[in-house]
Amino acid sequence: MNRVLLVDDDVELCEMLGEYLSAEGFDVLLRHDAESGVPAALGGDVDAVVLDIMMPGQSGLEALREIRQQSLMPVLMLTAKGDDVDRIVGLELGADDYLPKPCNPRELVARLRAVLRRSVPTKLGEExxxxxxxxxxxxxxxxxxxxxxxxxxxxxxxxxxxxxxxxxxxxxxxxxxxxxxxxxxxxxxxxxxxxxxxxxxxxxxxxxxxxxxxxxxxxxxxxxxx
CATH class of the missing domain: 1.10.10.10 (Winged helix-like DNA-binding domain superfamily/Winged helix DNA-binding domain)
Structure with missing residues (x-):
């Protein structure tokens, strides 16, 4: 079972997405600010991070920068719809993928499964x-x-x-x-x-x-x- 960290200051949305991900077979860890999300991401027990960009205090972009300084784990951003600047900056900082908010939970599951599948070593394919x-x-x-x-x-x-x-x-x-x-x-x-x-x-x-x-x-x- 893949463990996914979901970091979003919208508590109601975070819990709703967490319930959906849990029903789809993910082990979900919730955090509601970047200050607690970064240590949770780097604690060694998370397979992927879903990170909201717009959060009070430390932004999601700042959190992504901290995560990338120490880890290459898959990170999927949640961005404001139509906010191309934050989206591109996030990708430049090393995010693997993004979804605009409000996001379809089924699409989030599909994107997560895709990014996790891509991060798993395969025995197929020689050097x-x-x-x-x-x-x-x-x-x-x-x-x-x-x-x-x-x-x-x-x-x-x-x-x-x-x-x-x-x-x-x-x-x-x-x-x-x-x-x-x-x-x-x-x-x-x-x-x-x-x-x-x-x-x-x-x-x-x-x-x-x-x-x-x-x-x-x-x-x-x-x-x-x-």
Whole structure:
């Protein structure tokens, strides 16, 4: 049973979502402010965090920044509907996914299951190595030139999809389906933001380029090393 931490200052909504998640087989821990939510997230007994962005006192974005300083656990944000700025900032800080509030509980369950499924090591898939980049799917480990890369589960999956299609363009729609676990919505920039984060963490090729290239109007391509 996966244990999920739900952090939201709306007590009634938090309890309602908690009851729904419990009925769907999750072990749920509730907190109503970021000050108590961060220690609970980092206590070592939580598999994923659902984090509201707009909270009094310490904001959800500040809490996310603290969590990412110590952990790569899956984090799903709840954002105000239409608040693209907070949504993009949250993704830039390392959130794996987001849902606008008010959210459909069934959609929350689906997104949680997807992000948790993506974070579990799989015995399928041998080590994948292209130039200085190495992925070990069975251990969920990534390296660049022998140095460990601190990738979130979403970043790891994006890199794996791109590397398995080296030299070929992968559309944003396909990346969203295969790496984020859901269709790409209209005006959704989450794939672009995750790719931007991934580029910052990867090294450059000998010619100074990023190994992940944008193919305008089509998607992204992991280029072959020469």
């Amino acid at each position: 994948l190595s292209i130039g200085p980049a190495t992925l070990r799917p069975a251990e969920r480990l990534a390296e660049w030139a022998g140095e460990a890369l601190p990738l979130t589960s979403t970043e790891f999956n994006l890199l794996e999809v791109l590397m398995r299609n080296v030299g070929h363009v992968v559309s944003k729609d396909e990346l969203s389906e295969r790496a984020l676990g859901h269709p790409l919505a209209r005006y959704d920039r989450s794939v672009d933001v995750h790719i931007s984060n991934l580029r910052r963490k990867l090294g450059n090729l000998d010619d100074g380029r990023s190994p992940i290239q944008t193919v305008r109007g089509l998607g992204y391509q992991y280029v072959e090393h020469r």
